[in-house]
Amino acid sequence: MTHDEMKTLHPRDVANKAPKENLAKSIAMALEIETDAVRLNTQTFNTNRYRAVAKLADYEELKTRARRIKEESIEQLPELIAMLTKSVEARGGHVYLAKTKEEAAAYILNVCTTHRAKLVVKAKSITSEEIGLNEVLEGGGIEVAETDLAEFILQISKEQPSHIVAPAIHRSRERITKLFKEHFTTAEPLATGEELTEFARLILRQKFLSADVGISGANLIAADRGTLLLVESEGNIRLTTQLPAVHCAIAGVEKIIRSKKDFGTFIELLGASGTGQPLTSYTNVLEPPIAVPILNLNGRSDTRREFHLVLVDNGRMTMRGDADLREALYCIRCSACMNVCANFQAVGGHAFGGECYTGGIGGAWTAGTSGSIENARFAELCTGCTRCVPNCPVRIDIPRLNAVLKSRLIELSGGPSLQKLFFGNFAAVGAAASVMPTIVNRLGTLSVAREIMERTIGFDKRRAMPEFAARTLVSQYKAYRSSAEGTTRASDIRGSTGVTRSEQSHLPAEAGRVVLFADVYTNYNNPDVGMATIRVFDRLGIQLTLSRVMAEGRDAQSQGLIAQAAKRARSTAAYLDGLISEGADIIVAEPSVLALFRHDYMSLIGNDERFERLKAHCFDPIEYLERAVASKTIDIVQAFHSDAGAKRRIFFHGHCQMKTIGAGQSAPAFFRAIGFDVTVSVVECCGMAGSFGYKKAYYDLSKNIGRDLAKQIRACDEAGAEADILASGTSCREQIGAEFKGRTVVSPIEYLFALMK
């Protein structure tokens, strides 16, 4: 797309992501126009969330409780719908269960026309956007006033929401001023947030005072008392639900929980997880019809309050019956998964989203409520970095949901693309390439070859090809162990592919052994990292042996090739569990593989006990050393001069998935302990997220995300002597290295090894 095309492209034109080109166009448009506003707003929410949840002493317990309540509620949904209907009707309210969006909208239109409504005021409701309510009401001759200021903006700009909590997050103050100036005839300067807000307030106050009907959504509904929970900051929900005598609330059936007493758990989680406030300004707990006097400021003479609750199915009960998509029904729409997501921070929901649902969780919702997997194509923007996982208040594994969507998209298109086959079978690629690594590496630098690769598998030619090492880790390890330095026997190689079958079947059952897992990336691409690990451990008196080389499933999982990933995962897990049962601990040098073992295997291997053992016995090299120091098994003062790091500065970038599994702080802590001045990046992800940033379609996005990290490295440099840059992920090092040419970017363990020489 040209610059001008991007400028004139309307977000609504690319809201539907079923056509593939819409995803590409929307990314280009968002990067051109919306990225600064989205970044500023989401990153502010993100920082505030970390601060707010840190103040919740029982945050993890609250999450566990919220998760349990949602699981139970969805399980018991038919019973709860019946209970809720009784509770509301007992107070004189009406409940309508709409099977489709058409039914839901038609019911509300009927309520409005029955009351001869000319104007309805509406509070923010994504469900109402899902069912296309405004169009239906307007088609019936009724004026609809969106009263949430963000929705007010969108009603003028005719754009779809770009964020689940702050739907106009893509518009800067300047772009709102421009929009208002074009739309309204006014002498007001509208040059500040205050002026814009007051301007909109005055318009909307007139609407509130004359509206006939109020329409709201609901954050949660308690079945036992028919209570609605409505969370807001502006005060428009209060006016919408309390000024007009007639109130319609519209909500998906998944919003129902059994008991009002459980609201407390969700109230605290919602405020903290969403905007990062202890509570938003107004948390409304309504048991309508409410007792508030009818003021009739609208000139009507209504004498009694009327309440209609419209419960929407529109695909939700089908989601409930789908073992994977069911997870999405637990979502409480706090937006944490969007604010923490590096991709979302860069493009927002106009690219990373569909007609109304956005972000990581938006794919499952779009698929479920539209009935079309293709509409959820934006799930491709989930890189599997997993930063949303520990931040979801109801513990939804959103990357897994998106992997499922990707796999269904592949099925739908008749099978995986060449690109998916390449990245999804990187283990096989590595094994083949390692036969003639120099030739393959040379191809990786030939422009003709790169041109072909870009066209066939979409491997961006501006990215350096991951190099294949001249000698694999297995081969280097064998040579090392038979050398004087290596001090041990070659038979210690645990069934690596380089040894005979009989050696593989015979694993020494020796307790207390520590095994380095020979993952394919370390074996074929980064044997230096593996060898550094072995040598550092040797020097510290921990003798590592090498595992078999196994395709563990990371490559397949990241491309949505779930069946293959699960197959590889099951055999790798069985093998590792065998070692662990012999008393071994497993060291994993490649962070994305470690994260696979400690997180993704939970769902991939279908064996909880085995997963828990793997989770407890697989470690990052430095994490393991740090534990050994803590338990006084090794003495770092003896291994390193206590001033090893004196006058040296480190900039450490933590791998996204390492942070999620709780291993992200080990390296900085270890280097600080041996005297280094360590600055740690505060970005969620470098922008590569494994294979994602290598793809041509996402190159610009990946580079755009990388800006934040580069900025932090420069700031670190400016604050003192030039720092040594450490990053544990291969692709993180590619991203940083491309930006800081000539600087060495190494893994923490290699850096540590260099210190020991």
Add this chain to the structure above:
Amino acid sequence: MNPLVMQFKAAAEAAVATVEIIPADAHALCAAVLNAASGDGCIILSEPDDVDPDYFSEIRNASRVVTAPSNEQFKTALTGVTDAFCGIASTGSVCVTMSDHLTSPAGMLTRKHIVALMASAIVARPSDVFAEDTRGRSGSARSFSFITGPSATADMGPLVRGVHGPGAIHIIVLDDSAEEANDDAR
């Protein structure tokens, strides 16, 4: 004094409410309300739902105070006064009932909301409001709002306070610790 009061005050102030603690008596409340009210126009007063109505005896009859506003007064009043049945120490919220009194219009149509809250009605955290028995009162079996600071938005870019709801909230905590002590002694 209830040890939660100071925590409540700090949290409410962090949420950009203003808080004052006064002795629990009608005269002190009247003075505090008039002092906090916006300079212009009438003050819409809602009869309390949970705070003892005796505390409202003086303010009810003060000049500028209206208890049965006209439509025009509803549309233009700058200040509204209500009680709250509960305060939340961890968040600085007050819980205001949507009652058949004027709590809702007084608290949502105006620019400044003044709230009277008994010190003894402050609980530790939001979940406590939903417990079966909130300090012997009718608890949460009603429609109500947790109000935490003034209404606010960031939808127009920067954070702005005062949107559809009041841009200022002033909480007057009636310190009834002496009475509580007497009750306990009895």
